[in-house]
Amino acid sequence: MQINKIMAKTISAIFLLLIVCVSIVPFLWVFASSFKSNADIMSAAMGFPNGLKFINYKNAFKLAPIDKFYINSIIVTFFGILLNVTFASAAAYVLSRFSFKGARFLTVMLSMGLFIPGAALLQPLFQIISKANLSNSHAGLVIVYSALGLATTLYVMISYFKTIPKELEESAYIEGSGFVNTFFRIILPLTRPALSTAAVIQFLLCWNEFQFALILTSDNNVRTLPIALYYFKSSFASDYGAMFAATILVICPSIIVFILLQKQVVRGLVAGSVKG
Template sequence: MRETPKPVRVICSIFKYAYMIFFVAIAIGPLIWAFLSSFKTYAEINSSAISLPKSITFKNYASAFQYAPIAKYFFNSVMIVGCSVLVTVMFVAMCAYVTSRFDFKMKAVIVLLISASLMLPAQAISQPLFTIMRALKIFDTKLGLVIVYSAMGIPMSFFVMMSYYKTISPALEESAYIDGATFFKTFVYIILPLAKPGLVTIAMLQFINTWNEFYFALMLTSGDRARTIPIALNYYMGTFANNYSALFAAVVMTVLPTIVIFIILQKQVMESLTAGAVKE
């Protein structure tokens, strides 16, 4: 086979790295810009949006807590997101396993209904959800948001876990049954440990989607009792004046937990994404 000339390889490498740098810059550029802007004064932001801050000060972060009840909204987000992640992972871990391993009546219909729920836009279910929350008297409560977020996260997580369960050999379960293990023990002590990367993946996806969710958090709440951290960003945007310096500080505090969670769990996520890529 004829070897590619060296100048061509060099040009291809330049284009390859330029392509990668371009998309990396698009991905992390806004985050870096918001982080640097969180240390600027209001005058510095207005004079030049892309300049570096003249000094490093945390006054904007202190101002962010003064303009909005961030601490309360942050606590609400932790409670609501944590509960929704637990509920989603618990239900999906069980129902996806049964669906991927066994044939039963109405299986195709159930999978079809779950698939159809992915196609519904949020606006299409807004009025029914609002009416149901009012009727059940869980409007403007953490419980109401937990139920909504869990229901929204189950469809996508369901298909992710179904795909992951199919990479686990059924021979392991058959061996456990031969040794006298019950269905429950086989699932808890054999399947769940092997499915840990998949479970971590859906937990992380649910966390990110729920933590950043704005539409339902605004529509299904009316006060500070259950509102989450994305709603706090509205406090810095006024009709006649915007507190950009405090806004950028609040943005940094809002996105930081998702970045930290991904860094901690990236190993398990990569294992889940590559599971089944190579078959012997």
């Protein structure tokens, strides 16, 4: 019995160690490469034979308009999350709380986004956004990203609303609270964990998306960070050091957001998935 327990502990420890290695190697590798010279990266040298190249970070800003793109990414991500979470949670509330004709149909329809691949929508969406005069604007990207994340946010929110007892609202109504008031004052504060879960997932989408950002914008005053990564690779000259420096600059906010919100995320999913 005791031996079995030790065996199990050892095996799970080795397994975890393996998982940790496999997951952290990519990050460490990118991080180390961001301080390497081009030649060192391309010969995969261990260490830094040509010295630490802090200049990669300077070059990253010089070769690509990273500062501008940073601001645009923050704007697009902020509003992308706001719009997505507001719209989806309002819809999720109604769809999970009230039974009316078409409720089921609407939920099925809105969750279709889960299995519609973005790649298939690229060309059609380009036409639509141009027709609507939204191309080359923050608004165009915000709308597209909000829609792309609609299904996931809706799913997280619906399952969470289902865990909140109906009695809460009923007593609120009896006390004379209106519909909107009940939603904003009583229900929404309770879903803070689910809201932050949805926000993190939506953050990753808005922050990392490349294809739509490229196709739907043309002006550097509108474009977002993932496009910056392509400034370092061209057919006859590439600056990999600067590219990995830029990659680190792009990743950092994501990691910070995840660490800050991970407690909330997990809580959100806990309660949210009690009843799927």
